[in-house]
Amino acid sequence: MTVDPNRSDNHARLEPRDTSVRATILEALDSAIRAPSTHNTQPWIFGIEDDPAAVTLHADTTRALEIADPSGRELFISCGTLLHHLRVALAARGRACRIERLPDPAEPTFVARVTIGDAIAVTEGALALEAAIQERHTDNGVFERGELDESMLSAVAKAVDAEGAKLALLLRDDERARVADLVAVADRSQQEDPQFRDELAQWLRSPIGGARDGITVRGPRGLVEPWIVRTFDRGDGEAARDRALIFDGSPCVALLTTVTDTQMDWIRAGEALSAALLCITDEGLSASYFAQVVEVDSTRAALAALADGRVVQVVLRIGRGHSSRRSARRPVREMLR
Ligand SMILES: Cc1cc2nc3c(=O)[nH]c(=O)nc-3n(C[C@H](O)[C@H](O)[C@H](O)COP(=O)(O)O)c2cc1C
Structure with a gap:
């Protein structure tokens, strides 16, 4: 090659x-x-x-x-x-x-x-x-409406299985509504913590300066975004935005789970996440994450009810996106x- x-x-x-x-x-x-x-x-x-x-x-x-x-x-x-x-x-x-x-x-x-x-x-x-x-x-953008091909999603779940983890695919409205509620709780909980906002701001990058890591915030907002993030609790706004993204722009929400929660499980979950993402890409689909709902202990524990009691490691949204950044x-x- x-x-x-x-x-x-x-x-x-x-x-x-x-x-x-x-x-x-x-x-x-x-x-x-x-x-x-x-x-x-x-x-x-x-x-x-x-x-x-x-x-x-x-x-x-x-x-x-x-x-x-x-x-x-x-x-x-x-x-x-x-x-x-x-x-x-x-x-x-x-x-x-x-x-x-x-x-x-x-x-x-x-x-x-x-x-x-x-x-x-x-x-x-x-x-x-x-x-x-x-x-x-x-791809954090809105995904196309409409059902996803079942065979594509089962290929992704199979790729995760092969790495020793499991992928629970949430396609029903009531399941996605439950995730949206928990994401909203986690958004508010993190945003009200100034230390959380400060840490997030440290990893935001403006497009000027050629940063090689962190999250680049494009456009003129890139220069002021770290200050905004540090200064304001935007929990309500984030919760509303994520709720709309789940209902109107995420045909599938998927929970990547393990049986236990050891350091070895985390490494294995990462391998399974990579396998899922490469399969998603190969199928012409896109994905992004809701990390907050797993980072906050109470919402993470509540997610287990949607995944047969297994330990949730990553929450993904999967669909047809349009970004190429x-x-x-x-x-x-x-x-x-
Ligand atoms: C475990 C994990 C959790 C993540 N959680 C989020 C998230 O909550 N929101 C988000 O926008 N991106 C999330 N990301 C995506 C990273 O921000 C992204 O991978 C990184 O910025 C590199 O960009 P790329 O994936 O486009 O290469 C997560 C990535 C990983 C591995």
């Missing part, structure tokens, strides 16, 4: 030892960092080992969200999405790999070691998922140990 020569200058600057495996690892990492992360924090650090060739993936706790995500749950989910993206990127470059999750109990931020295996045939499926990595982006990433060389 060819690599776009315009993509980034990571490889030249890193001056890797000129072995093909090392070059493949760097190319795969360059692709894998397109993985989604909360507030686009990109909370990962990589090491590259020789003999046997391996990538080590570590959580970058300096990029943790201490107020919104005090347990680090979403930090590890984000690292899990990176891990799955890396598996896909290696397969698309004809490399098998062996994964050890949490390989060192003494080092809980050591998420995984990915040992590079034999050369393997590159399948059509692997190339389709690699293409989806490049195309996928979060690509968010920024830091270069791989800044993420190496």
